[in-house]
Amino acid sequence: MGVSECEDLFPSIVSHQPRLMRLPGEPKYEQEFIDPYNHCTVNRKIPHLKGKLCVGCFEDWLLLADEFTKEIFFLHRTLDPKLKVHLPSLCVEYFKCLRGCVVSSSPLSRECLVTFVGNGEFLRGENIILYCRPKRDARWTKLSLSIHSEAFHEFTGQVVRFKGKIYALHGIPIAYRVVVINEDSLLKGHCTWTVVLLPITNHCKHHLVVSCDDMFLVSVTDRFQRQGFPASCIVHRVEISYHTWKRVESIGGCAFFLGRMQSSALPPSQEGAECDCIYIANTYFKKGIYKICLQDQTVSLSFLMKWPERRSQLFWLMPIRVHHSWRRKHEIFSFTHPIGTDKSDTTHVQEEEKKEEKCKVDISRQWADMPIELVELLLPRLYLIDCLRLPSVCKAWNTLANLIQDAKVYPWFLRTTNDKSCLWNLFDPVYRKECSIDMKWLGFSQDISFQFSKDGWVLVLKEDKYLFLINPFTRECIGLPEKDRRKSFAMSFSSSPTNLDCIVLVISYVGRHLLEISTWRPGEDEWDNIYFNYLYNFLVPFNPVFIGGEFYCFCRKGKLLV
Template identity: 25%
Template structure:
């Protein structure tokens, strides 16, 4: 039931979504606001300067008002209550009481045009802010049986399309008031995509999937600014996996939209098995067989070939910066002889061979399958028991930290538990995930002041994406995705599969896991597309 409030304030939420707004002229001293979202109706008492006004139309925040006695016309901003005047309505009762109104653009722009259309008349009224009068535009019907005008709408700012009651369409150039007939199936207007208002484009962006955002910058140069806003804010990890190297295909699964995309790349035309090892900033490290190593950007098809190895032996691989950067360096880590020795290999663009550095570990170190994480200028490696090894590339030193104390007294067997290391909100975080999905996931934060692992019960406003090689933490698109840990396993069939995630809220996997329907890609890695490389 409507309630009349004794103030001039606007209803809560007005301006943030569409409302139905009605002014009652001299019949009542109130106006009505109907919210279709909440199905609520509110009334407000009108200020004196709005008494006796009728609403003719609106454009955005601006409503077009007319005084029923003086025929004075003006636009009123519902935000600032500022007014912009247009000429008073002519003394034509049909237009005063039954006209349809089309407004081309906001009245505070130079190309605003207001058109009044009346179904019982054979002319239109056209005017603009700053004009002294309304211009009559006669309508010539090309079909004598066309009947009366039925409706109208403005396309951008220059053309007005009118539909007659006999389905004949007329077009009016509002600058020159030239009327022409639109033939059936005729292409009437061709506009550049760059002329689409930027604020409308920004409204569309949140409704696009990431793959459509990837295509956005290629539509026209003028949309590069919109692409930039996507680059900064709307990027989340995709799970990349290789279904069959024979067909040069790779698949990407979008965890939020539950959609799978297929990319084809000649770089994946391989004679031997391909394995995904690491990803960073849109680049993926891949091995072919036991010798070839290369870095691929699947979106730009750029390939960087690394020196061949007699045999790929790295337990972990990572790189500093990104390709084309002057400080780009690739590092490979290999632990041997019971964890007492570590061989760290490096490669820089222009070098023909890997450079090997051998270190003796003060404490035996058995690495997890997770790659080293670059944190505050040093590479941190997570051991299978939860200990930390640190490589400083500038000092060329390797050290196994005495603290924090390991999470496990004895290292679990390979395959029983997966250990992940990543950076979360400026801290190092470890994730221990048992293969048995009935067991809970444990998350710890490394407190560098106390040199201890602190158990985390909540991820805050973040979401984790973990796999055996790469783990990522991001703030998600919507709050419903927070406090989740996504793992590289699918639930469901081919047409309706979803990625499984672990909720830190209820400490369970979702959707409900049935072992016989769980699928895990043989080789996969989480990766974040680097959108600016596509523009």
């Protein structure tokens, strides 16, 4: 079958966007390609993949194996039979023990080195390396590594190649170290290796990802280990020179795609990729694609997959290498005539040079010269504290409005100190930063308790009877009529008190079977009270939630008070 006949078997979108490729364990099923962005699937029947096991996806090549014929070979993604590179066959025992694989270069190169790490039931306690050069070697070379003699201390299958060294996660069921193998030593018939301990091991699934000139360790925490649901992730960048780990909050705007055996990365310029997002192909009870956004540490199930076959394989199929098209463009722009130079080309170059001169930044200009419209565009991208400091840069920026509303704000943790101080402490769980606000005009913090917060405002109770609505950033304060906290059950308010339709709600006990619901609106001097009978222990002690013009309160036995 020729190339032109095979090109339509792979979905055309795969060439420039990532897809999760599912290879069924049975030949009768079709191959499935899943879009992590648009949540759609495309089914194909590809004869070249029928009944084959996928060992790995390496850029434009698939490493396939036939469990029955013991044939193992590389196949180009064009599915051209001419671009098929055979490797030495493997025995049955090795098929059972292989865990992960890395390739040093293109399989068409004579210098290409294919390396497997593995272990198995018949190799309990033994860790092996299996390698060969497809264009040179007629058989595989096996080396044993005496890393640990105890059972369950094996390679996990997560292995990457980075700057001439092979990094393989080690330790089952939870990896706690990385075995670093010198690739050059394998070509000399022996193996030199070192062990690097991981920075975190408890209840984490680790993934090694190579992105541009860096290597990252992504540790996905699993709060519900049996269900396999990802809760959050911690990212470390590997300092290669010293083999140390540095925790980072961002992955440089890239997108990571994590799989059971392999993980890949896409640059920020790739079409459709979301910045600082990690996609995980989960194969536990809730099979699907989970997306973790590092900017706000949110976890979402973007696609739910269903299939009954136990032998189904999942691999991320990444886009065709971007540098191919870049190289062609570079060759076009660097083309020169053999005799002389075309005047039109000279004119074009001069115009480009003039454009570059106009784009040069004059660092001597004042901040006040920046248009207010541009400054307002920066507000949603600034950290809240930086947003509050923005007007102090220059007088022209003092006219900016809605600083807090437009800032990039996440829920913060607010607390007071137990000592005799007037400080309120704010902790940002996303950026892991803490700041303090001096509230001397309100008195000691130990006499204050927080009841409810919404839209930047906090309902504060002082000395168990004085109620205030306070905005800790703008220092605005609105006093409310007195209320006895000893009888109050729950407190809440609907919206910012600067809105005329704001309602403050307080639920109190006034008798054994009598409940008081008090409401207050801005501008009123006293509470409006409503009384009704209730059953003992009827309500659950949670603050009411306001939505759609109504307050909702939990009740016993699964009931809801509206």
